[in-house]
Amino acid sequence: MAKGRSVEKPLVRIRGLRFLRAGRAIFDGVDLDILRGGVTAIMGPSGTGKTTLLKLIAGQLRPNAGSIEFAGEDIHRLRSKELYRLRMRMGMLFQSGALLTDLSVFDNVAYPIREHTRLPESLIRRLVLLKLEAVGLRGARDLMPSELSGGMARRVALARAIALDPSMVMYDEPFTGQDPISMGILIQLVRRLNDASRLTSIVVSHDVKETAQIADYIYVISQGRVMEHGVPERLLDSDSAWVRQFMHGLPDGPVPFHYPAQSLEQDLFSGP
Amino acid sequence: MTRQLARLGRAGIQSIERLGRGHLLLLNLLAGLADLALRPTLLIKQLYAVGVLSVAIVTVSGLFVGMVLSLQGYYILSRFGAEETLGVMVAASLVRELGPVVSALLFAGRAGSALTAEIGLMKATEQLAGLEMMAVNPVKRILTPRFFAGFLSMPLLAAMFSAIGVLGGYFVGVGLLGVDGGAYWSQMQANIDLHEDIFNGVIKSFVFGWVCTWIALFQGYDCLPTSEGVSRATTRTVVHSAFAVLGLDFVLTALMFGN
Numbered sequence: 270m271a272k273g274r275s276v277e278k279p280l281v282r283i284r285g286l287r288f289l290r291a292g293r294a295i296f297d298g299v300d301l302d303i304l305r306g307g308v309t310a311i312m313g314p315s316g317t318g319k320t321t322l323l324k325l326i327a328g329q330l331r332p333n334a335g336s337i338e339f340a341g342e343d344i345h346r347l348r349s350k351e352l353y354r355l356r357m358r359m360g361m362l363f364q365s366g367a368l369l370t371d372l373s374v375f376d377n378v379a380y381p382i383r384e385h386t387r388l389p390e391s392l393i394r395r396l397v398l399l400k401l402e403a404v405g406l407r408g409a410r411d412l413m414p415s416e417l418s419g420g421m422a423r424r425v426a427l428a429r430a431i432a433l434d435p436s437m438v439m440y441d442e443p444f445t446g447q448d449p450i451s452m453g454i455l456i457q458l459v460r461r462l463n464d465a466s467r468l469t470s471i472v473v474s475h476d477v478k479e480t481a482q483i484a485d486y487i488y489v490i491s492q493g494r495v496m497e498h499g500v501p502e503r504l505l506d507s508d509s510a511w512v513r514q515f516m517h518g519l520p521d522g523p524v525p526f527h528y529p530a531q532s533l534e535q536d537l538f539s540g541p
Numbered sequence: 542m543t544r545q546l547a548r549l550g551r552a553g554i555q556s557i558e559r560l561g562r563g564h565l566l567l568l569n570l571l572a573g574l575a576d577l578a579l580r581p582t583l584l585i586k587q588l589y590a591v592g593v594l595s596v597a598i599v600t601v602s603g604l605f606v607g608m609v610l611s612l613q614g615y616y617i618l619s620r621f622g623a624e625e626t627l628g629v630m631v632a633a634s635l636v637r638e639l640g641p642v643v644s645a646l647l648f649a650g651r652a653g654s655a656l657t658a659e660i661g662l663m664k665a666t667e668q669l670a671g672l673e674m675m676a677v678n679p680v681k682r683i684l685t686p687r688f689f690a691g692f693l694s695m696p697l698l699a700a701m702f703s704a705i706g707v708l709g710g711y712f713v714g715v716g717l718l719g720v721d722g723g724a725y726w727s728q729m730q731a732n733i734d735l736h737e738d739i740f741n742g743v744i745k746s747f748v749f750g751w752v753c754t755w756i757a758l759f760q761g762y763d764c765l766p767t768s769e770g771v772s773r774a775t776t777r778t779v780v781h782s783a784f785a786v787l788g789l790d791f792v793l794t795a796l797m798f799g800n
């Protein structure tokens with residue numbers, strides 16, 4: 270355990286989380302703390318429910334049991350008005366970008382500012398250009414989302430997620446689809462944003478090595494449970510073969526690559 | 542046997558649930574009205590997309606329907622030597638029935654399907670979820686303006702349909718078939734009642750506008766967020782709207798004219 274971890278009250282506190290989807294338990298008894306001011310990474314094999322976890326934290330999905338607290342308030346006990354108020358303090362970068370397709374890049378980033386503040390247009394312009402500059406897309410401000418590549422769309426979405434200067438930002442796979450250079454810049458950006466404005470960041474990512482560089486704390490989840498958590502160094506040489514295999518991306522080991530199924534032989538020769 | 546019974550039961554429960562979600566959505570749509578009053582530009586934009594862009598199809602169809610009515614009406618009426626009442630016949634059929642009903646069916650096909658596809662795609666591409674995360678209520682911001690745009694456009698479109706239809710009837714009846722032009726208009730003026738005919742027709746088209754837009758928005762909002770889900774929802778919008786319009790038309794007609 271990292272020093273001082275139990276002293277400060279966590280910003281997000283998840284206890285006994287249980288969530289079913291089509292009768293299948295995606296989470297079963299997950300406890301998880303996101304500390305204020307840190308970068309917490311959530312990792313796990315594809316399809317374990319990382320995106321689902323972020324949506325649960327954001328209150329877009331309801332857990333079947335357990336509680337999720339954000340700044341001491343149980344998200345799923347709030348009325349929708351209070352939930353919306355709380356969401357003003359969260360930013361979320363969607364895996365797909367989720368840009369509004371009928372607005373230009375500039376208007377997309379300006380959208381939350383225009384919705385929630387009464388700032389004059391000249392100030393909005395400056396704010397938006399600064400956010401776009403941070404993700405390296407100031408020159409793309411007049412493009413429409415359909416004219417962006419996947420990686421660019423995600424960077425615009427990132428600029429939009431931080432447009433209102435939230436106190437917590439959730440990044441769903443911010444680095445996928447980026448070339449090595451923009452990936453390096455984005456990784457540093459996440460860290461810098463976090464430290465400069467004392468943000469709290471949750472990063473969901475498959476890029477173990479890169480994420481481990483900037484994360485203060487890592488949760489590895491799989492099969493509905495937290496497999497292991499700790500500071501990056503500890504996880505990289507964890508005692509558990511499972512975690513070691515995952516963190517180092519080794520092909521051989523206990524982590525299954527396949528979605529649960531009967532054996533291949535059975536499947537191939539049992540059909541009609 | 543029991544399997545089929547269970548399937549039947551499940552389908553029943555699902556449609557009742559869907560009905561419930563539809564009404565919840567309607568409540569939320571109406572709750573967004575206060576917000577809409579603060580942002581009239583949102584409504585104006587949608588009045589254009591939903592209403593103005595449907596004008597072409599509605600007026601062209603209205604013209605042809607009026608012309609056909611006049612042709613058919615003339616052959617029947619002339620058998621009884623009552624050609625001068627052609628104007629009344631054309632106008633009454635248009636204002637009471639064909640105007641509201643046909644323009645609602647066209648509206649469902651042109652604007653309703655577009656609304657469903659738009660909302661469904663916004664859902665499939667997580668744009669609605671993205672709005673929620675920006676603390677913007679997508680129902681209020683995206684759906685409510687569209688709902689009221691549809692509700693307000695429908696009577697106007699129906700009125701255009703009827704007006705152009707009456708003109709089309711005039712061209713054919715007076716221009717081609719030689720009915721007396723003065724009689725066409727004066728008989729119409731004397732026999733079409735403001736309350737009985739026009740007012741009731743307008744009520745009908747308000748109802749149809751409400752129902753068609755509601756169906757279209759609900760189908761988009763409730764669809765499976767996949768391309769197949771969106772395509773199915775679009776089909777359902779057109780089919781359900783057609784049933785709703787024709788069924789409601791019977792009920793409304795019975796209530797209004799059937800003493």
Ligand SMILES: Nc1ncnc2c1ncn2[C@@H]1O[C@H](COP(=O)(O)OP(=O)(O)OP(=O)(O)O)[C@@H](O)[C@H]1O
Pocket residue numbers: 290291295314315316317318319320321322364
């Ligand atoms: N709408 C849905 N209905 C039913 N099951 C779903 C739905 N969305 C996701 N799932 C299931 O939930 C599980 C978790 O999905 P999720 O998108 O959270 O995975 P993830 O960890 O983000 O994966 P990835 O790293 O590939 O993005 C998956 O196994 C998926 O099959």
Ligand SMILES: [Mg+2]
Pocket residue numbers: 319320321364441
């Ligand atoms: Mg995911």
